[in-house]
Amino acid sequence: EAAVTQSPRNKVTVTGGNVTLSCRQTNSHNYMYWYRQDTGHGLRLIHYSYGAGNLQIGDVPDGYKATRTTQEDFFLLLELASPSQTSLYFCASSDSTGEQFFGPGTRLTVL
């Protein structure tokens, strides 16, 4: 019943590995976001989108790609994962009013 879901919830990969994080929202929101959360840095915006096929660069995009295939689905891609990308990743959605609804997060470890 959750409006924003993420998968997987936990992921372990090795340096140089290929990782895809998935997010689905059932809020009928146009805007979707990918954040990473690290101690001392709060939430930092990686990429965002305001509709299917649209992609915008956030504040910390290096090493990440994203794709918005439908209004509901937003993917974050790490094609050559590095240990510095070990983090907690959140997806969120919003309409134009600004309140963002977050998913439960994906914990990624890059060894």
Added chain:
Amino acid sequence: QQQVRQSPQSLTVWEGETAILNCSYENSAFDYFPWYQQFPGEGPALLISILSVSDKKEDGRFTIFFNKREKKLSLHIADSQPGDSATYFCAVSSGSWQLIFGSGTQLTVMP
């Protein structure tokens, strides 16, 4: 350069006390200031927000005080309860759907 600063990084209060969480920002163009609450293992969720045209916003035990001239705001949690123990993020926005988050304050309420 951090656009949003929060203090303290962590705060411990006794049950029944008022917890005060602080936030300051750099850009006077910001006009929307939400506070998000995050429990361990969950994504952040909107707690309360204020627009720059107001200097105070109350919602039950939670109150935002806003000082536009000093570019500061604070979240007061009255009659703190152990269930309020969480991380609180201040965020800012300038009339758009994109939020900039602070690094958070971890609040612990002791019974």
